[in-house]
Amino acid sequence: MTHPPDPGPAPVLALRDVTKSFGAVRALRGVSLELFPGEVHALAGENGAGKSTLIKTLAGVHRPDAGQVLLDGEPVVFHGPGDARDAGIAVIYQEPTLFPDLSIAENIFMGRRPRRALGRIDHKATHAATAALMKRLGVDLDPDRPARGLSIADQQIVEIAKALSFDARVLIMDEPTAALTGSEVARLFGVVRTLREQGAAVLFISHRLEEIFEICQRVTTLRDGARIAGEPLAGMTEDDLVRRMVGRDLDELYPKQDVTPGEVALSVRRLTREGVFTDVSFEVRCGEIVGLAGLVGAGRTEVARAVFGIDRWDAGEVEVDGRRLANGAPSIAMAAGLALVPEDRRAQGLVMDMSIERNIGLTGLRTTVRAGLVDRGAERSRSLDWAVKLQVKYARIADAVSTLSGGNQQKVVLAKWLATGPKVLIVDEPTRGIDVGTKAEVHRLLSQLAADGVAVLMISSDLPEILGMADRVLVMHEGRLTAEIPRSDATEETVMAAATGRAAA
């Protein structure tokens, strides 16, 4: 290999030929990576390529089976996350890791609080330092409020403040923007640029390729746990990057098939849940994909939950195939042919410690139970069938779902619901935090389902996804349906105007 093209500064943190396995799965195979001060380095790769494992190795959570972690050129062994932090490495994980019962200030300074005499915590200094950080980040969050109840975006802000609080030399960010709005992303990037100018090394992971090109100078691509390339981004195109990630040319990302909508499958009339959403009416026909767009907090997820019967509604009615659904009864909704793939797959979609087989089998218990006992053979063959159909990547079907990567977990949730043979499928953020390859697969799957006559309601904050996949776009703003836009008229402008309440519906 040639020497690094940037001969000036030495790498502050590096991995050399690192290998790490979990049981039979080889997560990293001889991966090398160098992070230079004053540079933002992108880590690209599909879900399951080994990105999270690489980060956790740098963060001191995992220790490599073989190979070395180098700090300022010297081999080091991190015995735990504390060691890495003391070495000036800050990590922002994909899933925020806050303490709900503690204040924001305490969350930020956990483990490194300002001290007074006799080793006591200096509460005042902690508060002041937190207030200063919030000001620097340009957010209005009370340092003393508990982290409980913070939105995901605010939680992410706290994580970022945590990283800033100790002037990290190395900042590692695993999908920091997945839950942020445009202006929040811009603010985050401002902070990242400042840090870079101050000489910090940044490792940045995002599935939004445009973000990688916006903020990064160099990119390392992983595929199946191995390093494919490490190169400057200048001169590369998005297509180049995608090709390296997936190892093939990407088929169309939005493979929407044209269909002629059939009968009305789902009909929602004047649905209201007080204080959450008001007077929501819409229909979804067989074979149709209807996009539900809107800003975070507009009430889209809440409508889906009410339709499926998880939350009760206060007024209105829901019909599936012309049959009215009872209020607040998911089992009746399921029996009527409704399926809901929830937004938060970890908390709502999966039993993380249970096997893939059983997770998929959960919705089919009615059909696989014989004489009151689960027919394990039937459950397994049904689960295997779906896991194969959706190309879930796993070592054994009996492995816990928690061992899978995010994209594969999402496929398991989809498999679980598709196995019920639904007439109406509601998917909430079906591709959030999922790599491009899997994303295209999920889209193809949704398109295929629609072509087979399933009515699909797709909630998404990913505007290109909505525009690329939906036959019709419904837009919500502050709990109300503000627009219904046919595919031909749907553009970023028309949808955003309705989502921010600027358009007369």
Add this chain to the structure above:
Amino acid sequence: MTVTTPNPTPLAEAPPSSGTRLVDRVFRMRELAILAVFLVMIAVTQAGNSEFLSEQGVKDLLLNATILVLVATGQSLVVITRNVDLSVGSTLGITAFAAGDYLHGGGNPVVAVVLAVLLGVGFGLLNGLLVSLGQVPALVVTLGTLYIIRGVDSIWVGSRQITAADLPGGFVDFGSGGISAVPWLALIALAVLAATAYYLKHYGSGRELYALGSNPEAARLAGIPVRKRILAAYTVCGALAGLAGAMYLARFGNVDSGTGNGYELTVVSAVVVGGVAFTGGSGSVYGAALGGLLLTSVNSVLPALGVSSVWVLAINGVLLLLAIAVDRIVALRVAAALKKRSARRRTAPTKENAGA
């Protein structure tokens, strides 16, 4: 888009530290509520029986609460970390007997107390090691040590018994003495309580107990030495159970192999009634102490009112369920209030953008 126009939806209605104030207020209210229930109960009893709040009456009330408060303080540390120590009753029993046995042989009272505490530390360490290294639910592990310690106690003690006559007079006098109505033992328990509360609030390792109870995985990622902290919590809990054992001996002078049997459930009730969340991460030792005071005073109040003491257990149970119900409702309300506050903050700029 930067917003330069003055903010039309003033955040002034939610002053800067309203979040804290809300939560602090709730916790303070939680403790004040127990105090209020306690005071009302005392007042009603006093009205029905004027003898109740005599000097001796107050003293008895405090003495009865002392031992429970001490053990509940230790238990709170463990419960805050999202664990539990069910072996405290057995530990109290065996340390009380050990101290008594030593004094019976002509030992020094101070050494006897130290002995009881060290024995408690030993059992605490055992529990802590099993829980933190074994990665087994604390409920099961300490249920095991509860029986083991009780078993060892039974084998060792057999049918023997320590009575006040076996103990040095000074030791027994100390156990029932005090400054007018305030017993020495209560003062010791109060000192331990205050020190523990101060430690939990003002020391990093104290806050880390809350952190790891609140979100164990995040605690690990934040570099908190999780096992060490859990071990420490159990050790202190054991030590306080040992100290309580010595106090039990001084107070009652009467110990056998059944001493402290079933006590762990009273302790856990006190902690929960006092508002320490069983799911970890929240609550205070003061709350637990008030919970202990409330539960023991029910014991004294009923006889004073001429109600049969068979009602005590049932009333304790009702208090426990009531406390849990209140905590649940309050938690939901607070969560809703915090969410609303976030939402209000977030919707304000959106409106401006729309108007711009």
